[in-house]
Amino acid sequence: MGSAFKHKLFGGLRRFAIFLLVVWTVVSLVTLLIELVPGDPAVSVLGEQATPEQFEQFRQKHGLDRPPFFFSFPRDPAGERHFQWHGFENRYTEYWVALLHGDMGRSFRTDRPVVDLILERYPATIQLALAALLIAIVIAIPLGVIAGKNRGSWIDNLASLVALIGISLPGFVIGPLLVYVFAVKLRWLAPSGRFDWTDFILPSFTLGAALSAILTRMVRSSVIEELNEDYVRTARAKGLSETRVVYKHVLKNGLIPVVTILGLQLGVLLAGAIITEKIFGWPGLGLLLVEDGIGKRDYRVVQGCVLVISITYIIANMLTDMIYRWLDPRIRVS
């Protein structure tokens, strides 16, 4: 028992260490990548016409007048590069200190705290991702089960074909096509916006389509595999109805690999949300990142969005991992 506990403890510590490592990397990336911005962020925000005082004021307010990192290799008047130590008065440290106080700086454009901007948009993205997840599950489980139970039949082939189309058609093709059919032609749904529940239908279907295709395939092959197991024969021999065998026994075991895929696909879903939000003008983090951040060169907003999306993804992954362990006792012990 002692060794099992130790194993669990070390496994948990290891995962937490990786989590910290990933967070450290993402924060470092978003703070140091800003150095790669061609030209001066102050110029790209204020424009060429601003006065030197305005530039100075802008740089001071956003901390851009401080050195970017602990050290640098500036050129001396003769053009030679020399190592220079800046100490802790640098932007990298400042970003970390602020971040640990729950502060992500202020938007270069609107001067509002980035944390506020993100908190306003965060729920919309999470709702969209969850709705997409739900749609994917609702489509994939029955379709996969029916296809797997009737392996080789026309319904199996049809399900495989639909899954194939779902996998190869990217969201930015499916989304506008849905807009064309349901908003332009049939006029049943609004082409964009987020006002009532019907506005969820097209975006969440667009985002969930690829996932539901992948899940359908997973559920299908899982069901086929489990149907060959001994316990299925036993259950049938007991006289259980076929529906009960499939939905009570087979599905429960067959869902274990599906849960892993769900976790891995969450990241794809969050990245895909950026595209889906752009298609439907969905006011979430993705739209904030692409339009307010990248589009208007508001690099503080870009930093915050990338950071929050990444961390959401990592946490979702860790949760999946925990659910997976809880579902499958074989992994818990070994």
Place this chain on the structure above:
Amino acid sequence: MNRLTIIGLVIVGILVIVAIFAPWIATHDVGATNLSIRYLPPSTQYFFGTDSTGRDIFSRIVFGARISLEVGIVVVSVSAVVGTLLGALAGYYGGWIDRIVSGYVFNVFLAFPGLLLAIAMVAFLGAGLNKLIFALCIIGWVGYARLIRGQVLKVREYDFVQAARALGASDSRILLIHILPNAIQPLIVQASLGMAGAVLSEASLSFLGLGVPPPAPSWGVMIEEARDLSTLQAAPHALIFPGIAIALTVLAFNFIGDGLREYLDPRQRSR
């Protein structure tokens, strides 16, 4: 070889021919705008119709194949070479290089979505074809490195490698002549799936306005330009044809990758 792999090979073959001979296959100038012929439906003169500024969609798709394939080939080759090199070194020598590559890079880079990283990099670097290729390579090599490292760890222990070492073969000889040829098969599968991923990523980033800038006939740009409501209303074909082009290309490379995997791994063939 199964039917789907052959379909995939045929589609990719056509795509390559179209990309190479694009100037001869295209029927119109890809950049020439003419508002008097905008939104024309497909016809014998404009095979796939015209878009919102009167450009010929067929010709733009033909030249778009060049962009897609260029991105795919460059990204896959660079990522595969860099990944193979680092993965092989990490797997063969172990030690600190392995600790950095597999302990840090694998855990961190594979821990969050590649597309997000590409978006973030292009956001700071600025849009453009070369920057997009650079960003996709930075993300791409990790998968190859992990694959090759695993293969090298496995092959390293085989008897013939031990024998070569006993005969006094140098490390580079063992790696290049003995280990890599035996580790290369899954790499080909990965490269084929990587082509699909790169084509899709290029189109996605271009769609977001972070890839190839607009007048260029990237399929992603074409879809972005075709999706406003007035164009959808007047010319849905401006959306449908580039959409089909992307879907077929991605599908073809996935078919080839799946087919090769089955072909190279006989255990999967019976399934």
